[in-house]
Amino acid sequence: MANVLPFKAVRPTRDKVGLVATRAYQFYDQEGRDFRMSQNPFSFLHIINPGYKYDKEVLGKERFKLVKNRYQEFKEEGILFQEELPAYYIYKIVDREQNSYVGIIASACVNDYKNDCIKKHENTIEHRETLFKQYLETVGFNAEAVLITYPENDTLTTIIDTIMTQRAEYEFTTTYRDTHYLWPVTNAVQVRKIKDSFSKIDTLYIADGHHRSASSALLSKDHQQQESFQHFMSFLIPESDLRIYEFNRLIKDLNGLTKESFLIALDGYFRIENRGSVLYKPSKKHHFNMYLDGEYYSLYLRHSLREFHSPLDKLDTQILCETILEPILKIKDVRNDRRIDYVDGRKEISAIKDRVDSGEYAVAFGMLPVTIEELKEIADAGLKMPPKSTYIEPKLRSGITIYEF
Incomplete structure (x- = not known):
């Protein structure tokens, strides 16, 4: 059974979310990053690329410490705030081709990852795991969810559809013409139904984010007495919403x-x-x-x-x-x-x-492209695909929800 829980996300205020949210760091070249940061003081890039403030490339542990400082500054300035109650987050992306992706941002359990309730299909590189673990431990937060897929579930679909009839907390369109929507879910009945529905699912599959989940598992070993370190932020979507490219x-x-x-x-x-x-x-x-x-x-x-x-x-x-x-x-x-x-x-x-x-x-x-059936069959057999076997969408924006340790 899958242990998928609500959590108190740190997230941007409604008026600034479209300015804060950014693509993952590696999707920009330096010129593109610098341009966006020069034009937008609220971009999450200012947090994850802190050397920009000093016109200097900062690496390693020094960079990690500065990332933590910039993050705290965003909170102190009221750009980011933490949820008062644990919540699930219904998240919808409509891309420029009008493909729609709908799922739930939540906290997944490291033990489920270790016990193969959350299955993997891709090998990871040890030094990358260790580096990202050090990063998480220093900065104290994770802003990039692991993409996890689950089999079609009528109960979850009904809950999601019901919640999406309400006005979204966030609705913004990016310069890439993707439109993003977010609905926090704190209603006790809905929260319980979501939790119970996931608890009846035997197996979840990582679609994208193997290094992020592996790093979280490493981190949990060093902080076994702290509950927050025993979970990692995930975006869970039904298998039918995945799009896999070669x-x-x-x-x-x-x-x-x-x-x-x-x-x-x-x-x-x-x-x-x-x-x-x-x-x-x-x-x-x-x-x-x-x-x-x-x-x-x-x-x-x-x-x-x-x-x-x-x-x-x-x-x-x-x-x-x-x-x-x-x-x-x-x-x-x-x-x-x-x-x-x-x-x-x-x-x-x-x-x-x-x-x-x-x-x-x-x-x-x-x-x-690899099919979802092939992906699951390989994960079920405990095997790993060659590198770069899949390019999977959706790709989430950083800074919309943040998991704080």
Whole structure:
């Protein structure tokens, strides 16, 4: 059973939420961050990029301490305040393509994560876990929820739909033309129904935020007597609301092979068709597209190689590793090898073509997105996908709700 609880969020005042909320730090380049901070004194970027105040890049523990200082200043100035009562938060995002995502921001339990009631599908990097744990411990808050998905639940759907008939506490549109809505839920009957509904769900699945949840689990070990450290902020949405995109792979070189010898090596694994200038995008699992030397190719995994022994074996990102990246191109560490880059499937294929045509990369590969069924099957088997197997939406804004330890 899942232990999903309300919590006393720290959040912006209604009049400033649209100014405070920001995309995750890594989505901006330095120029973009600096421009937004110069124009908006209320941006959450001022908290997470505190060196801007001193026109200096600040790193490590010094940065963490300054983040805490900026955060306290935002609270002291009344930009942020803490909820008086524990609450769940119904959160809705409508993106510029009119895709809608609706779920519940709540506190998930570290023990559920440790006991595999909350399941993972992706490996994490130990030093990143440790660094983020140190960050959380120093600053004393977490502003980025872990995205968790749950199976369709009629009771939760009814509660959410009922609450959304009321005026939202927050309603604002970003410069990216995404519209965000938030409804705090403090009514005792509704709170109990939400808690009870989650307690009847056997398994939840992390969709995005593996490092954040892993860091929270590490942090909980050092603060076992403090209840607030035994939970982490999550955004829980039904499986039908997830949108999963593929990651295309871009490779710097052909590992010393000529174009002809590379195609011959591929022939051992795939039936290859040259599509010329006609864009090919796969329509079936185990079919791949390739762009090489100004031409598109379709690659169909040979039927003799389609004997799979685990859910991971039949995953297309794993097949690409085992048939092309490792044996032919000698890319064994797909997480850290500088010869490989990734472009999420929301981007136009022309952007990938341009990067190959420019000579920056030698070849590009694409495939169909991972399905939610594949994600769950791999997590249920205790297996982990290769890095960059999924690009999952929604992506939440930072600073709308904050979990304070």
